[in-house]
Amino acid sequence: MEKPYVMAVRKLYGALDSPSTMRALASLFEHDVEFELIPVDFQAGELKKMPSLSPFGELPVFQEGDLTLFESRTIMRYISHEYGKRGEEQVYEIPKLQGIAAAWIDVEDHQFDPPASKLIWELVFKPQKGLPTDEGVVEEEEAKLVKVLDVYEERLSNSVFLGGDKFTSADLTHIPSLYLLMKTPVKRLFEERPRVRAWYRGVMSRPGWEKMVEMVEKVRA
Amino acid sequence: MAVLKVHGSPFSTATMRVVSALYEKGLQFEFVSIDMKVGQHKSEAFLALNPFGQVPAFEDGDLKLFESRAITQYIAHEYASNGTQLICPDSKKMAIMSVWMEVEAHQYDPHAAKLCFELCIKPMLGLTTDPAAVEDLEAKLGKVLDVYEARLTQSKYLGGDCLGLADLHHLPTLHYLLGSSAKKLFDSRPHVSAWVADITARPAWAKVIAMQKS
Numbered sequence: 001m002e003k004p005y006v007m008a009v010r011k012l013y014g015a016l017d018s019p020s021t022m023r024a025l026a027s028l029f030e031h032d033v034e035f036e037l038i039p040v041d042f043q044a045g046e047l048k049k050m051p052s053l054s055p056f057g058e059l060p061v062f063q064e065g066d067l068t069l070f071e072s073r074t075i076m077r078y079i080s081h082e083y084g085k086r087g088e089e090q091v092y093e094i095p096k097l098q099g100i101a102a103a104w105i106d107v108e109d110h111q112f113d114p115p116a117s118k119l120i121w122e123l124v125f126k127p128q129k130g131l132p133t134d135e136g137v138v139e140e141e142e143a144k145l146v147k148v149l150d151v152y153e154e155r156l157s158n159s160v161f162l163g164g165d166k167f168t169s170a171d172l173t174h175i176p177s178l179y180l181l182m183k184t185p186v187k188r189l190f191e192e193r194p195r196v197r198a199w200y201r202g203v204m205s206r207p208g209w210e211k212m213v214e215m216v217e218k219v220r221a
Numbered sequence: 222m223a224v225l226k227v228h229g230s231p232f233s234t235a236t237m238r239v240v241s242a243l244y245e246k247g248l249q250f251e252f253v254s255i256d257m258k259v260g261q262h263k264s265e266a267f268l269a270l271n272p273f274g275q276v277p278a279f280e281d282g283d284l285k286l287f288e289s290r291a292i293t294q295y296i297a298h299e300y301a302s303n304g305t306q307l308i309c310p311d312s313k314k315m316a317i318m319s320v321w322m323e324v325e326a327h328q329y330d331p332h333a334a335k336l337c338f339e340l341c342i343k344p345m346l347g348l349t350t351d352p353a354a355v356e357d358l359e360a361k362l363g364k365v366l367d368v369y370e371a372r373l374t375q376s377k378y379l380g381g382d383c384l385g386l387a388d389l390h391h392l393p394t395l396h397y398l399l400g401s402s403a404k405k406l407f408d409s410r411p412h413v414s415a416w417v418a419d420i421t422a423r424p425a426w427a428k429v430i431a432m433q434k435s
Contacts, residue, residue: 056328074316074320078319109326
């Protein structure tokens with residue numbers, strides 16, 4: 001029987017090799033939100049043709065009817081508040097609990113992401129572009145990441161997930177960096193810390209992870 | 222009501238961000254001064270409040286929070302019915318405000334903070350301002366402010382028609398930059414200039430600045 005044509009209400013403009021796009025994808029998949037991915041060739045300057053979409057010229061951009069959002073963490077927060085599945089919401093209604101989850105979303109942004117993204121640049125993107133890895137930078141940034149992971153290890157002794165007793169955006173927001181770093185020797189830093197190890201393996205078993213990876217890797221196959 | 226406490230420095234932009242939200246809401250709070258010159262922010266007592274050893278840290282009864290923008294969001298939600306409304310009840314409008322909150326953190330603040338360091342902090346520490354760095358940072362911040370100028374032709378405030386956290390979060394670095402040669406970046410863009418004049422004139426903001434004098 002013919003499948004009825006369903007018009008996509010939601011669009012995600014993104015690049016499948018971009019961690020920011022991966023964050024938005026993970027959030028959409030985690031909440032079972034239907035959307036159409038519109039790949040944008042960032043390197044070919046395609047985004048510059050759409051200044052009204054993204055005034056800072058960055059991906060991803062999310063459109064839902066007449067709502068246009070950019071900044072992956074905004075898209076992630078909007079999806080989690082708007083499309084929480086009843087009984088499985090990934091936000092807290094009580095401000096005190098949501099405040100804690102929000103703090104750990106910002107921890108990923110301000111503490112984890114700086115060393116993580118530099119390591120991803122050195123160990124994943126540079127080799128892809130045929131550029132040499134700077135081992136000095138790798139050593140420096142691993143030392144910084146270790147300090148952050150030590151705090152995570154301590155946090156996870158008091159809390160099942162980073163944001164609280166349930167999986168939230170505070171955990172999900174790490175998905176792009178975890179996905180890329182697990183393919184590098186940096187993986188050992190996560191493996192060496194038992195609670196961090198259990199936590200990241202739990203994140204890897206989420207539908208948001210699995211479906212994001214499937215979409216990203218299908219393009220490469 | 223439980224005691225609200227802010228642990229920080231009245232000169233720290235992140236601390237000022239939190240204090241501005243408390244004054245806008247008309248909330249009473251205790252200010253615990255953290256002496257960073259003697260490393261108090263790395264003491265065990267402070268690390269128990271913020272394991273990353275950065276000001277500010279915040280307490281509301283048994284709730285302990287850190288990360289200034291998470292703290293302001295908490296205050297805005299928990300005390301929604303007090304003082305100035307800083308968030309939008311409508312989820313789509315809040316999403317738009319949230320975009321500009323992330324813009325402040327990712328596009329504006331990196332350049333603004335470094336410019337503050339060159340133009341305001343370095344002289345205080347007896348270090349020399351790097352003119353090449355200033356020129357580079359002013360160019361980058363200028364490009365961000367061009368986007369702000371376009372945005373503010375369509376919207377009274379950055380986050381939407383009403384003042385909110387997206388605007389408030391800019392105040393601390395704005396305050397320092399307005400006292401420096403970087404002021405020209407804001408003055409030369411009419412909508413940005415009007416927005417700056419509006420938000421810096423708020424009585425709650427004057428109270429934050431007054432804390433630096435006591």
